[in-house]
Amino acid sequence: MELILQQMPVVIRSLNVGFLQTLRLFFVTGLGAIPLGLVIALGSMSRFRPLSLLTRFVVWVVRGTPLMIQLLIIYYFPGRVLNNNIWGSGEAGRFLASAIAFIFNYACYFSEIYRGGIQSIPKGQQEAGLVLGMTRSQIFFKITLLQVIKRIVPPMSNEIITLVKDTALARIIALQEIIWAGQSFLKGSSGIAGAIWPLFFTAVYYLAFTGVVTLVLGRLEKRLDYFR
Amino acid sequence: MAILDVKDIRKSFGQTQVLKGIGFSLERGQVVSVIGSSGSGKTTLLRCLNFLERPDGGSIAVNGEILFDAADPATQREAEIRRKRLHFGLVFQSFNLFPQYTALENVTLAGRLLAKEEPDYKTRKKEMFERIDAEARRLLAQMGLSDRMNNYPHQLSGGQQQRVAIARALALRPDILCFDEPTSALDPELTQEVLRVIRQLAERQTTMIIVTHEMAFARDVSSQVIFMDGGVVVEQGEPAQVIGAPTQARTRQFLDSYSQN
Numbered sequence: 001m002e003l004i005l006q007q008m009p010v011v012i013r014s015l016n017v018g019f020l021q022t023l024r025l026f027f028v029t030g031l032g033a034i035p036l037g038l039v040i041a042l043g044s045m046s047r048f049r050p051l052s053l054l055t056r057f058v059v060w061v062v063r064g065t066p067l068m069i070q071l072l073i074i075y076y077f078p079g080r081v082l083n084n085n086i087w088g089s090g091e092a093g094r095f096l097a098s099a100i101a102f103i104f105n106y107a108c109y110f111s112e113i114y115r116g117g118i119q120s121i122p123k124g125q126q127e128a129g130l131v132l133g134m135t136r137s138q139i140f141f142k143i144t145l146l147q148v149i150k151r152i153v154p155p156m157s158n159e160i161i162t163l164v165k166d167t168a169l170a171r172i173i174a175l176q177e178i179i180w181a182g183q184s185f186l187k188g189s190s191g192i193a194g195a196i197w198p199l200f201f202t203a204v205y206y207l208a209f210t211g212v213v214t215l216v217l218g219r220l221e222k223r224l225d226y227f228r
Numbered sequence: 229m230a231i232l233d234v235k236d237i238r239k240s241f242g243q244t245q246v247l248k249g250i251g252f253s254l255e256r257g258q259v260v261s262v263i264g265s266s267g268s269g270k271t272t273l274l275r276c277l278n279f280l281e282r283p284d285g286g287s288i289a290v291n292g293e294i295l296f297d298a299a300d301p302a303t304q305r306e307a308e309i310r311r312k313r314l315h316f317g318l319v320f321q322s323f324n325l326f327p328q329y330t331a332l333e334n335v336t337l338a339g340r341l342l343a344k345e346e347p348d349y350k351t352r353k354k355e356m357f358e359r360i361d362a363e364a365r366r367l368l369a370q371m372g373l374s375d376r377m378n379n380y381p382h383q384l385s386g387g388q389q390q391r392v393a394i395a396r397a398l399a400l401r402p403d404i405l406c407f408d409e410p411t412s413a414l415d416p417e418l419t420q421e422v423l424r425v426i427r428q429l430a431e432r433q434t435t436m437i438i439v440t441h442e443m444a445f446a447r448d449v450s451s452q453v454i455f456m457d458g459g460v461v462v463e464q465g466e467p468a469q470v471i472g473a474p475t476q477a478r479t480r481q482f483l484d485s486y487s488q489n
């Protein structure tokens with residue numbers, strides 16, 4: 001116990017650095033996947049059959065395979081198979097590869113939520129707008145969008161909380177996120193070696209962060225409570 | 229000149245022909261009621277008039293201007309359809325109010341969006357919005373909803389929601405206001421409050437097409453009744469004649485089945 005207290009300041013400093021990378025991956029994924037998901041949703045709902053079939057196939061593949069494998073393929077395929085390591089060997093390349101894998105994977109999940117949300121809006125809403133002389137884009141932005149958002153906030157909240165924890169998967173390509181930082185004290189880092197507790201302690205960070213995310217999303221859900 | 233002239237409207241869904249050549253005309257200030265059993269094509273007819281369905285044949289003219297002619301592609305340009313719709317208003321059986329807007333906002337929304345298309349929108353925006361707002365308040369008051377303007381649809385009864393929907397349709401001053409079974413989703417009590425405001429509109433010479441199963445009401449407010457069956461107009465004329473003394477066997481049969489219920 002005394003030893004842990006002694007190690008604490010060094011470990012915390014290092015975990016904080018790792019957690020910053022975790023947060024970066026989380027926010028970049030959110031920022032990228034939320035709009036990309038809409039594009040994919042529109043593709044899968046397209047009246048142009050080849051496009052919708054292709055989109056649905058891609059979504060099926062992405063949702064049907066582990067994100068960890070997608071990460072490995074995106075990171076190692078260019079270098080090991082094509083002999084063209086576009087990611088380089090640094091942390092920046094690992095982050096970029098992780099971000100791309102996460103954005104694409106999560107966009108596919110989000111797209112299904114969006115599609116369900118959009119299709120759950122009664123057709124009468126759109127028709128009421130049309131009859132009142134509104135354009136398709138006015139109907140989407142002024143009528144449909146907020147109703148869709150209201151319906152997708154609960155399932156999106158689930159996905160976003162999963163994302164917080166999924167960022168740990170980037171450890172597999174040695175992204176220096178918080179798990180990597182915690183694990184480094186096992187092998188030895190900053191004069192501490194053979195310590196497993198920092199790795200366990202990372203759970204506290206995840207728990208605190210999912211707590212904050214749950215709170216924020218819960219408030220958003222509340223704010224949309226004024227209509228049904 | 230007739231305000232509305234509908235000629236030989238035909239519409240099929242796949243193999244089934246739902247409208248088999250519907251024609252009628254309507255004078256300004258007249259009310260025509262459309263009656264007929266379920267599945268006879270009444271909703272489809274209203275949807276054609278509001279350009280929610282595209283007829284396969286026939287024409288629609290308002291104030292002598294041909295808005296749609298199945299034989300003339302120049303009348304079917306997508307870009308113009310939106311404006312043409314504004315000749316008609318449509319009140320749905322299921323109200324279709326926008327849930328995220330208050331009663332007042334439901335009534336003002338479309339008008340505000342249309343105002344953006346006016347050439348002097350930028351300079352006169354405030355004045356335009358005030359006018360739209362005042363008109364919406366007047367209409368809601370006329371519908372007996374003065375104290376409900378700031379409520380959201382889910383806070384209103386079905387009858388109140390339908391009256392908001394009527395105000396919303398009236399706000400764009402359509403030439404012809406269409407109702408598709410406006411009271412079918414309502415309890416008898418709420419039905420009466422909605423029929424009362426429609427009756428008021430008839431007294432104010434609002435041109436209306438009303439699809440309804442309320443025979444007594446249709447007989448009362450209409451200048452003309454159309455009985456539809458199987459996608460055709462079977463009988464058409466003064467309400468006292470069509471409902472009171474139908475000449476066609478199918479009309480009698482339909483009305484008998486109603487008086488039994």
Ligand SMILES: Nc1ncnc2c1ncn2[C@@H]1O[C@H](COP(=O)(O)OP(=O)(O)O)[C@@H](O)[C@H]1O
Nearest residue numbers: 241242246264265266267268269270271272273
């Ligand atoms: N979009 C559609 N696709 C296929 N069939 C339809 C569609 N809309 C209506 N119909 C069919 O057309 C017929 C007439 O329907 P409708 O106009 O709703 O009749 P009403 O309003 O008189 O009850 C019905 O048999 C209905 O099933």
Ligand SMILES: [Mg+2]
Nearest residue numbers: 270271272409
């Ligand atoms: Mg109907």
